Amino acid sequence: MPGSATAFADVPARAIVEALRAELAAVDPGRPCCRVAERAGLGAAATGRAPSAVVARLAVRLERIPDGGARAFSWDGAPDHCRIAWARGRFLARGSLSLAAGRTHLEFVVDADEAPVLVARLAELGLPARQRLRRGAGVITWKGTATVLRFLQLAGAGAALLELEARMVARELRAELNRQLNAETANLHRGIAAAARQLAAVAELEAAGRLAEMSSTARGVARARVETPEATLTELAQRLGLGRSAVQRALELLEREALRREVR
Numbered sequence: 001m002p003g004s005a006t007a008f009a010d011v012p013a014r015a016i017v018e019a020l021r022a023e024l025a026a027v028d029p030g031r032p033c034c035r036v037a038e039r040a041g042l043g044a045a046a047t048g049r050a051p052s053a054v055v056a057r058l059a060v061r062l063e064r065i066p067d068g069g070a071r072a073f074s075w076d077g078a079p080d081h082c083r084i085a086w087a088r089g090r091f092l093a094r095g096s097l098s099l100a101a102g103r104t105h106l107e108f109v110v111d112a113d114e115a116p117v118l119v120a121r122l123a124e125l126g127l128p129a130r131q132r133l134r135r136g137a138g139v140i141t142w143k144g145t146a147t148v149l150r151f152l153q154l155a156g157a158g159a160a161l162l163e164l165e166a167r168m169v170a171r172e173l174r175a176e177l178n179r180q181l182n183a184e185t186a187n188l189h190r191g192i193a194a195a196a197r198q199l200a201a202v203a204e205l206e207a208a209g210r211l212a213e214m215s216s217t218a219r220g221v222a223r224a225r226v227e228t229p230e231a232t233l234t235e236l237a238q239r240l241g242l243g244r245s246a247v248q249r250a251l252e253l254l255e256r257e258a259l260r261r262e263v264r
Contacts, residue, residue, distance in 0.1 A: 017097050020160040025054040027156040034085040035062050040073035041089025088155040106148045108140040201258035221250035
C-alpha cells in the first residue's frame, strides 16, 4: 500500500479504516523479538481465527523466525519496541476504529479477565484507556483523538496518521467557519432589526414634527439612516464624519424620543 496520505484522499471513513488495518498488517518487524511479540499479540488470530484475510496472512508471515530467535514473548522486561509490536498485533486481532460523525473512537473488545491487563499494559506505553463491560466482554476505549494518533504513530500507521490529522484539521476549520458564519449572521439580523426600529422612530418623530426640534447631529444621523437603511454604524459615521459612538448615541436618542411620544 502506498505510504502517503493521498492513498486515503476523498474516500469514505469505512475505507480509511480498512486501509489502516492493511497498513498495520503490512508492517514487517525487523527484529525477531518483535515478530514474536506481534504474533503473541494476535493471540487466537495467529492460530486460524483471524478476523480478516490480511491478518491471516500476517500471522503466516510472522511464523518465519530467523534461526536462534526467541520463540516466546513476555511483557515483563520486554523493551518498548516489542511491547509496541504486541499492541499492534492486539489491535489487529481485537481492535476497531470508528470515524463516524466526525469523531475518532478506537476500542479493543477482549475477554473480561484480559481487560484490566490490557489497560495496564497500554498505560505503560503512555496510552491510558477506559475500561467497561459490554455483554460480558471487556471493552477498552480511547476516545481522545490525541491518544489514537499517538498509538497509530507508535504502531507504524504513517499514512493513516496523516489522513486522520488532515481530517481533524479540516473538521476544526469547518467548525471555526461555522462559528464565524453564525456570528456574522446573528450580527446581520441584529443590525437589520436595529435599522428597522431606527427608521420607524425617524418616521414617528417626523410625522409629529418633533424631528426638526432635535439637534443638528440627530437630524443628520436620521437623514443618513433613511437614505442608507442598510449601512452599519461605522459606515454612517464615515459618511457623516462623526465618531461611531456619536452616531450610536444619536440613534439611541431618536428611538427614546419616539418611544416617549408613544407612551404619551
